[in-house]
Each structure stands twice: as structure tokens, then as C-alpha cells.
Amino acid sequence: MRHVIALDVGGTGMKAALVGDDGALLHRARRATGRERGPETVVAGILEFAAELRAYGAEHYGTPAAAAGIAVPGIVDEEHGTAVYSANLGWQDVPLRALLAERLGVPVALGHDVRTGGLAEGRIGAGRGADRFLFVPLGTGIAGAIGIDGRVESGAHGFAGEIGHIVVRPGGAPCPCGQRGCLERYASAAAVSEAWAAAGGNPDADAADCARAVAAGDPEAGRVWRTAVDALADGLVTALTLLDPRTLIIGGGLAEAGEVLFQPLRDAVRSRVTFQKLPSIVPAALGDSAGCLGAGLLARDLLTGTIPTTPEVST
Numbered sequence: 001m002r003h004v005i006a007l008d009v010g011g012t013g014m015k016a017a018l019v020g021d022d023g024a025l026l027h028r029a030r031r032a033t034g035r036e037r038g039p040e041t042v043v044a045g046i047l048e049f050a051a052e053l054r055a056y057g058a059e060h061y062g063t064p065a066a067a068a069g070i071a072v073p074g075i076v077d078e079e080h081g082t083a084v085y086s087a088n089l090g091w092q093d094v095p096l097r098a099l100l101a102e103r104l105g106v107p108v109a110l111g112h113d114v115r116t117g118g119l120a121e122g123r124i125g126a127g128r129g130a131d132r133f134l135f136v137p138l139g140t141g142i143a144g145a146i147g148i149d150g151r152v153e154s155g156a157h158g159f160a161g162e163i164g165h166i167v168v169r170p171g172g173a174p175c176p177c178g179q180r181g182c183l184e185r186y187a188s189a190a191a192v193s194e195a196w197a198a199a200g201g202n203p204d205a206d207a208a209d210c211a212r213a214v215a216a217g218d219p220e221a222g223r224v225w226r227t228a229v230d231a232l233a234d235g236l237v238t239a240l241t242l243l244d245p246r247t248l249i250i251g252g253g254l255a256e257a258g259e260v261l262f263q264p265l266r267d268a269v270r271s272r273v274t275f276q277k278l279p280s281i282v283p284a285a286l287g288d289s290a291g292c293l294g295a296g297l298l299a300r301d302l303l304t305g306t307i308p309t310t311p312e313v314s315t
Contacts (some may be wrong), residue, residue, distance in 0.1 A: 001026070001061040004303070005053045005068035005104070006296030007046070007226035008113065009033065011088035012141075014049060015288070018057050018065065019296035023124070039091035046070070046096070047103045055103050066236040068100055069109045069299030071291045073117035077158055081110045084158070094148060108297035109277020114162065115152045117286070121249050123153065123297060125285040134239060136163060137252035137284070142184040146243060164188065168234040186231035191251040195224045211257035228254075229261070233268035240269075241276055251284030258283070282288075 001025055008015045012035065020026040031049050034041045050068060056079050058064040074260030081097025097110040113117070124143075127133035133147040142164030146153040153160045164184035165177050170262035172181030185191055191206040196210035197203050213221030236248065254261060266281050286293055 002063065002066050002070045003057055003061060003294055004299035005050060005057070005065040006299060007050060007053075007068065007070040007114070008072065008291035008292075008295055009042075009046060010090075010291075011035065011073060015292045016049060016053055017292050017296060018053060019276075019293075019300070021300070023296075025293075026061065029053065029056075033089065035089050037096070039089060039228070042089050042091065042092055043058065043096070043099070046078065046269040047099060050100055051103055065104070065106060065299075067107045067109070067299040067302045068104055069111065069116075069118070069295035069302075070096060070100060071113045071276075071298075072096065073108065073112045073113045073297045075158060076110060076112040078110055078112065078154055083110070089153055107299075107302045109295075109302050111178060111295065111298050112154070113291050114143040115145045115154060115303050116251075117251070117290035118147055118161075118294070119152045119297055120286055120290045120294035121145075121284055122147040122252070122295070123150060126249045126282045127247050130166045130233075131157045132243070132245045132246040133249055134163075134245040134279075135249045135251065135284070136171050136239075137237070138187065138250065138254035140188060141250075142188050142235075144239065147245075163235055163239050166235045166238055168231050168238075178234055183212070183235035187188045187228045187235065192224065192228050193256065195227065196221065199224055207254055208256070214257075215260050217264075222223065222266075225260075226264070229264045231267055233265060233272055236265075236269055237276070240279055242271075244277065245279050248281045249284050250281065251287075251290065255283050260270070 003018045006017045006019050007071050014031045016029045017025045034045050054064045075084040085095045085096040097108045101109040121135050135145040142161040150290050165182045167181045168183045169181035173185040175182040192207040192258035197205040210221050216224045
């Protein structure tokens with residue numbers, strides 16, 4: 001059975017799958033990145049994990065994988081197959097595509113984790129059928145994937161979609177990027193967790209606790225939540241003014257709050273638009289499998305000859 005390797009590398013763990021030609025997940029596996037032992041150990045672990053997946057496929061499906069796709073965090077040069085920089089993993093200028101291709105003996109595609117997850121949401125998830133979409137996962141930080149006719153835009157330098165660093169509160173909280181008042185300092189899951197922990201005096205409280213308190217009618221939780229939703233709406237209106245997406249897909253940990261998030265967010269965005277067309281605002285459908293599924297799509301695109309030679313990822 002022809003299949004591909006799909007590998008999603010996160011800050012602390014890796015998710016992987018073998019994906020059949022029909023998109024079926026034939027096998028799943030997880031592994032820690034080992035980042036506490038340094039970037040060389042992380043890279044070695046990725047190569048070893050991929051080799052184990054290749055061996056599993058050969059043993060169980062009669063042939064090794066025909067291609068591989070890998071999604072990684074940080075700055076990614078998709079054209080040259082280089083993991084340029086990741087603060088969480090500590091690496092810099094790692095030629096991951098070449099290393100994996102040499103280890104596996106098959107074509108390899110390298111993608112940015114959020115853009116790869118957005119590719120999956122756009123093709124087979126919440127954005128399926130939309131010609132223009134914006135995927136925004138709300139996690140430790142906030143990033144975005146700009147979907148256009150089945151592909152995800154990387155930008156001229158691989159930085160497209162960094163919506164978390166739109167300044168929504170000029171002169172506000174300092175951001176590690178060097179600016180002040182960035183969206184992710186107010187509306188990420190990490191920002192809500194920090195604000196709710198401070199408001200309640202409980203350092204272990206997190207965004208999920210805040211969402212539950214909002215649902216229960218806690219006024220202080222409501223204040224924290226409104227601050228985040230207002231900032232998020234401001235950032236999203238800026239994005240939709242520039243991009244005019246048909247569908248706006250919200251994912252990540254904060255989206256798990258369901259209508260506690262989506263009802264006030266839709267209302268806040270609607271109240272801010274004037275001439276702009278209001279997109280459908282929907283929850284992501286694929287959860288934490290999006291990156292892995294997207295990596296599988298990248299690999300399958302290699303086999304159909306639809307990966308271009310530009311930095312963009314395309315169908």
C-alpha cells in the first residue's frame with residue numbers, strides 16, 4: 001500500500017502518522033523531542049523517529065513510505081528546506097529536508113507548523129471548499145495561515161501570517177518580538193492564563209479555568225475574558241480588512257472554550273466592521289492533528305508534482 005510519512009514537530013513532543021493515498025491514517029505515533037538535551041539531540045531524534053516510521057511501513061504495508069512531510073515551529077525556509085530558527089528547540093539553519101531525504105531515501109517536504117496546520121484545515125477541515133480563508137490558532141502565541149485557492153501563502157521571506165504581532169494596544173505590554181502591545185500579549189491562551197492567574201491570585205490557574213468561570217458567571221473572569229476578546233477582535237478586523245477571507249477559522253487551546261469564545265467574538269467582530277464583508281467565523285475541525293495531517297498533504301503533493309519551486313505551499 002503506497003503511503004507517506006507525516007511528522008509534526010512541536011516544542012516538547014512530536015506527532016507522526018503514516019498516511020495512505022486516500023488520506024487514511026494507517027498508523028500513529030508520538031515521541032518527546034528531547035529539547036532539554038540540546039538542538040543536536042532534537043535533530044537526531046527526528047531522523048531516528050522518521051527511520052522507525054519508514055521501517056514500520058515497510059514491515060506492515062509491504063513497501064516503505066514513498067515520501068515524507070515534516071512541519072516544524074519557528075522560522076522556516078520552505079523553498080530551501082531549512083529550519084532557520086526556533087527559540088523553543090534551540091536550532092538554527094538546520095537543513096532538515098536534506099537530512100531527512102538522505103536518511104529515508106525519498107522526497108521530503110518541509111513546512112511551517114501553523115501554515116501546515118492551516119493547509120489541512122483549509123483542504124480537509126473547517127475551511128474545506130473556501131477559496132479564501134484565514135486560520136488563527138490561539139495557543140501559547142498567536143500565528144496565522146493565509147489560505148488562497150487550496151494553498152497557504154508563505155510570503156516573500158517566510159513570515160506571512162504573523163498576526164500575533166499586529167499591534168493592537170500601542171505602548172502596551174512588551175512582547176519578546178521587541179514591540180509593545182502585540183495581539184498575542186492580550187489574546188493568546190498564555191496571555192489569558194497569566195491575566196486570570198493574577199486576577200485570582202492562583203499561579204496555577206489557566207485559560208481553561210477562566211473560560212469555566214466565565215460560563216459560571218464570575219464577573220472578574222468576565223472582565224479578563226472581555227479584554228482578550230476585544231483585543232482579538234481588533235486584530236482580526238485588521239486582518240480581514242487586508243485579506244478579505246471568506247472563512248475565518250479559529251483554533252488552538254483557547255478555541256476549546258466553544259461558544260464561550262465564539263459568541264462574544266462574533267459579536268465583537270461584527271460591531272467593528274463597516275465596509276468590510278463579514279467572514280464566517282468557525283472553530284477549527286482537526287484539533288491537534290492538523291499539523292500532522294498537513295505534513296501528510298505536503299508529502300502527497302510531492303508525489304503528484306504539485307509542490308512549486310517558490311516558497312509557497314500549493315496544491
